Amino acid sequence: MIEINVNGQIHALDIAADTPLLWALRDNLGLTGTKYGCGMSLCGACIVHVDGEPMRSCVTPVSSVVSKKIKTIEGLSTDSSHPLQQAWIAEEVPQCGYCQSGQIMTAAALLAKSPTPSDADIDSAMNGNLCRCGTYSRIRKAIHRAAEIMRSKA
Amino acid sequence: MNAIDTRRRQFLKASVAVGGGLVIGFVMPTARQAMASEPKDNFAPNAWIRIAKDDTVTLIVAKVEMGQGVYTSLPMLLAEELEVDLTKIHLEDAPPGKEYIDPILKFQATGGSTSVRSSWKPLSEAGAATRMMLIAAAAETWKVKPADCRAENGMVIHKTSNRSLSYGQLAESAARQPIPKKIVLKDAKNYNYIGKPVARRDSPAKVNGSALYGIDIKIPGLLTAMFVPCPVFGGKLKSVDDSAAKAVKGVKHVFQVENGVAVVADGFWSAKQGREALKVQWDEGALAQLDSAAIERQFEQATTQIGNIARKEGDVVTALGKAAKTVEAVYHAPYAPHCTMEPLNCTVDLRADHCDIWVGTQVPAMAQEAVAKVTGLPNEKIKVHITYLGGGFGRRLEVDFITQAAAIAKLAGAPVKLIWTREDDMRHDVYRPASFTKLRAGLDAKGHTTVWEQHIACPSIFKRYMPALLGEEGKKVDPSSVEAAADHPYAIPNVRVDYHVTDPGVPVGFWRSVGNSQNGFFTESFIDELAHAAGQDPLKYRLQLLAKQARIRGVLELAATKAGWGEPLPKGTGRGIAAVFSFASYAAEVAEVEVSANGEINVKRVVCAIDCGSIVNPDTIKAQVEGAVIFALTAALKGPITIKNGQVEQSNFHDYPLLSLVETPKIEVYIVDSHEAPGGVGEPGVPPLAPAVANAIFAATGKRLRRMPFDLSTA
Ligand code: FES
Ligand code: FES
Numbered sequence: 050m051i052e053i054n055v056n057g058q059i060h061a062l063d064i065a066a067d068t069p070l071l072w073a074l075r076d077n078l079g080l081t082g083t084k085y086g087c088g089m090s091l092c093g094a095c096i097v098h099v100d101g102e103p104m105r106s107c108v109t110p111v112s113s114v115v116s117k118k119i120k121t122i123e124g125l126s127t128d129s130s131h132p133l134q135q136a137w138i139a140e141e142v143p144q145c146g147y148c149q150s151g152q153i154m155t156a157a158a159l160l161a162k163s164p165t166p167s168d169a170d171i172d173s174a175m176n177g178n179l180c181r182c183g184t185y186s187r188i189r190k191a192i193h194r195a196a197e198i199m200r201s202k203a
Numbered sequence: 204m205n206a207i208d209t210r211r212r213q214f215l216k217a218s219v220a221v222g223g224g225l226v227i228g229f230v231m232p233t234a235r236q237a238m239a240s241e242p243k244d245n246f247a248p249n250a251w252i253r254i255a256k257d258d259t260v261t262l263i264v265a266k267v268e269m270g271q272g273v274y275t276s277l278p279m280l281l282a283e284e285l286e287v288d289l290t291k292i293h294l295e296d297a298p299p300g301k302e303y304i305d306p307i308l309k310f311q312a313t314g315g316s317t318s319v320r321s322s323w324k325p326l327s328e329a330g331a332a333t334r335m336m337l338i339a340a341a342a343e344t345w346k347v348k349p350a351d352c353r354a355e356n357g358m359v360i361h362k363t364s365n366r367s368l369s370y371g372q373l374a375e376s377a378a379r380q381p382i383p384k385k386i387v388l389k390d391a392k393n394y395n396y397i398g399k400p401v402a403r404r405d406s407p408a409k410v411n412g413s414a415l416y417g418i419d420i421k422i423p424g425l426l427t428a429m430f431v432p433c434p435v436f437g438g439k440l441k442s443v444d445d446s447a448a449k450a451v452k453g454v455k456h457v458f459q460v461e462n463g464v465a466v467v468a469d470g471f472w473s474a475k476q477g478r479e480a481l482k483v484q485w486d487e488g489a490l491a492q493l494d495s496a497a498i499e500r501q502f503e504q505a506t507t508q509i510g511n512i513a514r515k516e517g518d519v520v521t522a523l524g525k526a527a528k529t530v531e532a533v534y535h536a537p538y539a540p541h542c543t544m545e546p547l548n549c550t551v552d553l554r555a556d557h558c559d560i561w562v563g564t565q566v567p568a569m570a571q572e573a574v575a576k577v578t579g580l581p582n583e584k585i586k587v588h589i590t591y592l593g594g595g596f597g598r599r600l601e602v603d604f605i606t607q608a609a610a611i612a613k614l615a616g617a618p619v620k621l622i623w624t625r626e627d628d629m630r631h632d633v634y635r636p637a638s639f640t641k642l643r644a645g646l647d648a649k650g651h652t653t654v655w656e657q658h659i660a661c662p663s664i665f666k667r668y669m670p671a672l673l674g675e676e677g678k679k680v681d682p683s684s685v686e687a688a689a690d691h692p693y694a695i696p697n698v699r700v701d702y703h704v705t706d707p708g709v710p711v712g713f714w715r716s717v718g719n720s721q722n723g724f725f726t727e728s729f730i731d732e733l734a735h736a737a738g739q740d741p742l743k744y745r746l747q748l749l750a751k752q753a754r755i756r757g758v759l760e761l762a763a764t765k766a767g768w769g770e771p772l773p774k775g776t777g778r779g780i781a782a783v784f785s786f787a788s789y790a791a792e793v794a795e796v797e798v799s800a801n802g803e804i805n806v807k808r809v810v811c812a813i814d815c816g817s818i819v820n821p822d823t824i825k826a827q828v829e830g831a832v833i834f835a836l837t838a839a840l841k842g843p844i845t846i847k848n849g850q851v852e853q854s855n856f857h858d859y860p861l862l863s864l865v866e867t868p869k870i871e872v873y874i875v876d877s878h879e880a881p882g883g884v885g886e887p888g889v890p891p892l893a894p895a896v897a898n899a900i901f902a903a904t905g906k907r908l909r910r911m912p913f914d915l916s917t918a
Binding site: 064065068069072075076077079080081082083084085086087088089091092094121122123125126129133134137138141142143144145146147148149150153171172175176177178179180181182183184185186187188189 | 269270271272402403405406407408409410411412413414415416418419421427452453469470471472473475542543544545546591592593594595596622624625822823826827829830831832833834855856857861862863864865867869870
């Protein structure tokens with residue numbers, strides 16, 4: 050049995066220790082907001098937070114995250130009220146939407162560290178998140194907008 | 204106001220719904236033909252619109268949502284004419300059925316940038332007719348004239364007395380009203396939704412992880428399957444040693460099926476472990492030695508002769524003889540993969556006498572047919588549940604993975620979700636065809652192009668997908684292989700474009716903008732070469748050859764003005780322009796490209812102008828064009844897909860990278876204000892991008908790149 054803490058809940062899983070966190074989340078916990086895109090740490094669709102850091106769950110063995118705090122897109126807010134979620138809707142970022150959980154989780158980790166990110170900060174944080182639909186310009190705008198929303202609330 | 208006479212076109216039908224609501228059915232033009240042979244009183248069009256007693260309005264959507272915004276734009280069309288609140292319209296995915304055949308594509312599909320084009324008229328007319336019937340019902344109740352009533356926000360209101368009845372209250376009596384003889388559409392100036400930026404209805408679910416894609420489907424007892432095909436195209440399964448695979452914890456079955464091996468397990472990870480433990484022997488077949496160089500030789504050899512004629516005007520031979528100057532060039536485009544971000548998958552729950560499938564597909568009817576073929580069940584026993592598509596781009600017009608899933612489910616005796624890995628997707632795609640063209644043009648003493656000769660060698664998509672469209676033997680021309688070449692808009696008196704079907708054996712399919720993607724590059728780069736040969740500005744040169752083509756001139760001029768065409772740029776930076784007509788829309792793009800001292804290509808800015816006729820949701824149009832630019836940039840700058848030993852050499856995003864955020868240029872999109880019939884929006888932004896970039900690179904460096912992806916180190 051492996052115990053993991055996801056979105057504040059402890060789950061005991063009877064799975065192989067080398068199972069990537071991605072598949073523990075999707076297949077065992079039914080948290081399908083975290084996506085599979087490449088399985089090789091190349092696209093960012095599977096990004097979740099582990100103790101606040103963005104991690105590629107497709108290459109993160111579940112055994113390496115016991116006793117750590119995991120947050121998925123489902124745990125970002127209970128009601129889509131996170132400034133990034135609001136900004137994503139306002140800027141009409143998603144097209145097919147498949148990459149967007151990973152994009153938002155990466156951006157959330159960025160904003161937690163740098164509440165007023167520059168374009169260069171956004172570039173270096175977001176560059177590993179691929180979007181085949183090509184929503185990049187809007188992602189950039191939405192991150193700035195979310196930062197503004199956060200400032201106005203502070 | 205537009206009045207439409209419906210008397211000769213019995214395409215609408217109203218009926219009372221179970222429970223007393225109103226059901227409006229109508230038939231799309233093509234389906235009308237398909238159904239014409241059936242007896243008249245069998246006329247029972249499928250429901251498209253339902254108004255229930257509790258005021259709910261439901262629209263059946265015969266298009267799937269793959270990011271192009273149809274879950275918003277199609278209900279906008281209805282909301283506008285019906286006078287209801289857009290956000291209150293419920294959507295229901297259309298089942299497979301000939302009533303839902305697309306009138307442009309002539310089969311039930313989402314593709315070819317047809318969604319709004321096909322739905323605009325029928326949805327607007329059905330909405331307007333329904334509104335008129337609701338008004339008639341209210342007028343009858345109040346014993347007043349319909350002209351004294353108006354419809355607003357789901358209510359009919361009597362203008363003078365201010366009495367009102369809701370659509371739900373009126374639904375049943377409206378169903379008994381005759382279909383209006385003349386349908387009166389709204390004046391564009393009174394539009395509430397059409398032409399205004401409307402919030403996408405699918406966004407909220409796409410920012411919190413709740414949007415369900417095929418890969419997310421959960422049903423009790425579901426197993427995960429992987430399918431291992433022969434890595435060599437056309438190869439066959441010889442034998443498999445599955446002992447190690449079966450020993451993997453969680454693996455339930457290993458089957459030989461569909462000319463490959465399937466591993467079925469309790470989850471993705473165990474299926475993948477099982478798959479990696481397989482020892483498979485393949486009979487690699489005839490293509491075991493095939494490589495990219497050999498394919499190119501096939502193309503080159505084919506084009507040493509004149510092929511099947513795709514376009515012929517004037518006398519090319521004589522005109523070439525008379526030309527003051529001739530220009531020749533050879534262009535290449537490689538195979539290109541779709542790389543939908545959501546890998547292909549399909550869930551099948553097969554029972555003794557019925558079957559449910561969940562799949563992100565662009566072709567629900569073909570999906571049903573594919574499962575019927577494998578299972579032997581009649582079509583109507585197969586229910587297709589449509590999910591969100593994590594990208595389509597043409598890949599989900601195919602049913603290969605659906606057939607595999609059904610075949611595996613049949614053997615597994617349990618519900619199965621087949622998931623392709625990214626590697627499966629990259630190596631077993633139906634690629635945008637590699638293509639090759641040889642061009643020769645002649646200019647007169649003043650620099651006017653008087654003759655255009657073009658040979659195209661390109662594998663045919665239709666040969667497999669819709670052979671009937673290819674034409675008769677000996678004259679076969681695949682329209683998708685020659686579009687944007689054979690139909691280029693330039694006024695050149697002598698033209699010959701010929702075509703060679705070449706079939707190296709690599710599967711090919713529809714890829715966002717199809718043949719326009721490579722032919723647009725060829726044609727629009729070569730025109731640029733001709734402008735330079737004539738010593739003229741590429742924009743002016745185009746405009747003068749397009750004297751009678753107002754709409755394409757319009758987008759060229761708009762893009763050029765917005766981009767500051769002709770204004771000086773720093774050294775090492777160049778501007779290029781290109782315009783392509785595709786999917787009933789006109790698109791022009793100006794690219795600004797900086798080339799570093801060591802030949803790195805940096806696309807800094809892309810200015811797009813699109814004339815797609817009437818505008819439904821302007822922000823969606825912008826988003827689609829932005830996305831098209833990125834999609835096309837990946838193909839212009841990344842890759843290519845190469846073949847060695849009959850296999851695709853690339854496997855994942857490390858060796859076939861997609862354009863990233865840092866590489867994204869500043870993109871500006873300008874939409875031409877128009878009241879023409881709507882054109883396509885999802886694809887037309889793709890074709891002008893590659894030539895605009897190549898032309899900009901030429902402007903910056905004097906080097907002409909005639910092969911995608913662009914690489915200055917080999918130029
Ligand atoms: S699925 Fe993990 S990075 Fe692509
Ligand atoms: S929105 Fe489709 S991949 Fe990003």
